[in-house]
Amino acid sequence: MESVAGHLLKPGSVFAFLAAHRTRLFPPELFADLFPSRRARPSVPPEVVATVLVLQALHGLSDREAVEALTFDLRWKAACGLAITDTAFDPSTLTYWRRRLAASTRPDRIFETVAEVIGQTGAVTGKTRRALDSTILDDAVARQDTVTQLIAAIRRVAREVPAADEIVAQVSARPGGHDYARPGKPEIAWDDPAARDELVSALVNDALAVLAGIEERHPGGDGLEPKQAEAVALLALVAGQDVEPAEGSDGTDGRWRIARQVAPDRMISTVDPDARHAHKSRERRQDGYRAHVVVEPDTGLITNTALTKAAGPDNSDATVGIALLDGDPSRPAEPVAVLADSAYGTGDALAALEAAGHTAVIKPWPLRPTVPGGFTLDDFTINDTSDAVTCPNGITRPVTRTGKVTFKSACRGCPLRERCTTATDGRTLTLGPHHALQRAHRAHARLPEHLESYRRHRPMVERSIAWLTRGNHRIPHRGVTKNNAWLHTRVAALNLRRLLTLGLHLDHGRWTLAAA
Numbered sequence: 001m002e003s004v005a006g007h008l009l010k011p012g013s014v015f016a017f018l019a020a021h022r023t024r025l026f027p028p029e030l031f032a033d034l035f036p037s038r039r040a041r042p043s044v045p046p047e048v049v050a051t052v053l054v055l056q057a058l059h060g061l062s063d064r065e066a067v068e069a070l071t072f073d074l075r076w077k078a079a080c081g082l083a084i085t086d087t088a089f090d091p092s093t094l095t096y097w098r099r100r101l102a103a104s105t106r107p108d109r110i111f112e113t114v115a116e117v118i119g120q121t122g123a124v125t126g127k128t129r130r131a132l133d134s135t136i137l138d139d140a141v142a143r144q145d146t147v148t149q150l151i152a153a154i155r156r157v158a159r160e161v162p163a164a165d166e167i168v169a170q171v172s173a174r175p176g177g178h179d180y181a182r183p184g185k186p187e188i189a190w191d192d193p194a195a196r197d198e199l200v201s202a203l204v205n206d207a208l209a210v211l212a213g214i215e216e217r218h219p220g221g222d223g224l225e226p227k228q229a230e231a232v233a234l235l236a237l238v239a240g241q242d243v244e245p246a247e248g249s250d251g252t253d254g255r256w257r258i259a260r261q262v263a264p265d266r267m268i269s270t271v272d273p274d275a276r277h278a279h280k281s282r283e284r285r286q287d288g289y290r291a292h293v294v295v296e297p298d299t300g301l302i303t304n305t306a307l308t309k310a311a312g313p314d315n316s317d318a319t320v321g322i323a324l325l326d327g328d329p330s331r332p333a334e335p336v337a338v339l340a341d342s343a344y345g346t347g348d349a350l351a352a353l354e355a356a357g358h359t360a361v362i363k364p365w366p367l368r369p370t371v372p373g374g375f376t377l378d379d380f381t382i383n384d385t386s387d388a389v390t391c392p393n394g395i396t397r398p399v400t401r402t403g404k405v406t407f408k409s410a411c412r413g414c415p416l417r418e419r420c421t422t423a424t425d426g427r428t429l430t431l432g433p434h435h436a437l438q439r440a441h442r443a444h445a446r447l448p449e450h451l452e453s454y455r456r457h458r459p460m461v462e463r464s465i466a467w468l469t470r471g472n473h474r475i476p477h478r479g480v481t482k483n484n485a486w487l488h489t490r491v492a493a494l495n496l497r498r499l500l501t502l503g504l505h506l507d508h509g510r511w512t513l514a515a516a
Helices: 002-008 014-025 028-034 046-059 063-072 074-080 092-102 109-121 146-160 164-172 193-217 226-241 317-326 347-356 435-445 448-469 480-501
Strands: 129-138 243-245 256-258 276-279 285-296 301-309 337-340 359-362 381-383 388-390 396-398 404-406 428-430 505-507 510-512
Touching: 002 074, 014 046, 014 074, 014 480, 028 046, 028 092, 028 109, 046 063, 046 074, 046 092, 046 109, 046 480, 063 074, 063 092, 092 480, 109 301, 109 480, 109 510, 129 317, 129 448, 146 164, 146 193, 146 226, 164 193, 193 226, 285 317, 285 448, 285 480, 301 317, 301 448, 301 480, 317 337, 317 347, 337 448, 347 359, 347 435, 359 435, 359 448, 381 435, 396 404, 435 448, 448 480
Parallel strands: 129 337, 337 359
Antiparallel strands: 129 285, 243 256, 276 285, 285 301, 381 388, 388 396, 404 428, 505 510
16 A cells, blocks of 8 residues: 555655554564464454554544544545554443453553653653643533433433342332333423422432332342442432432432532443543533543653543542652653643642642642732741730641631721631631642742743743643543543654654664654
């Protein structure tokens, strides 16, 4: 195929590179462990499948679209070494390979292979800056409201848990019971709050009855297979995350309503239980997952990445970002300057960076006064030696063991009160365990050299994020595990394209970049 159409490929493109070097980049032995026996050997050469996975991730195509491209697009055929008359494989082949990779000891080997190319070129060798960032990727399913989730969760339990269909049928047979044999919402006056609360009460009570019936037959989940236990746990979660006792009720009378506040880690779909609400900013709200990256800001290469749920303390920018920095295989042995926005300026993150010797070039965590235009924490003098805090009016109060400082009666008649607090009991402060470090960081962040460094190197990081999301803001799979694998392949493809822009070529059997 290369002899027929290879000359038509744009020099320096990913297509041309893979046409010439796919076997060197993805040799059969790289995937030998996926097929240990002769009987299980793949019918499609590994380097062809790996090439398709890279091109698929780069162009954001579904399995069917990728196979169609391989069938009809000469560039894809040339990149994979197929003749013009060759037909492509079935789309299920890609699913089969992803499953094999996910179950292996090296599920991200395509990403690791491109990382080895980066290392051999020396593109990031000696680079002493790393930038941390994240972006929200839309999920692949529609968000469900509380009623839809309750009905879907009960229907799933009826399908998957032994004898649960009998329990659900008994629940449905009660007066006013919902017919769970029918999908979709019941017909009620949706603009009537009383009718909505009555429906929610009925569905929640049905869910509790189903859970009680299953618990009676399978105490503590005994006898349930993992998939069945997951369905039961999902129903229990849905029945509790979005509802609260109705006004004047403690829940024992069976009256419920949709909660007035959203749960912090609310599941938004029973179809994809890992998807979450996300707030990248006050103005921007999305549903989906969070993609985290470590970027070398001079080259724009992404040196480490991970996909997590979009909410929850374990999935915060700072928590995941510091872990990715620690695990960055390209990071030099000596400390680096870490660039990031204020989401990474938590006390724990700054403490971790300081302990590792890194320099935090991070926008400081914002301080918001309790009174618009009034005093912030930095206007108070903190004496860590005596564990005391002095307010702008010169009043000193001790710091408790939990980090609380209360001024109470000292605020009465204070001439600065209107600029300090509106609380009846006076101003209260809470000092975190790393408050001194955060205060020092805020002071340092105002220095011209700090601001100049951040502004100079930030644009390339924004560009890397734009490459990651361009034409591909919606993830293709369900669940963290599958989408994390997709993200690593996507990043590998983007890094390969970036390396080609930087002049990647083979020189006497070694990957190198064009001379600057």
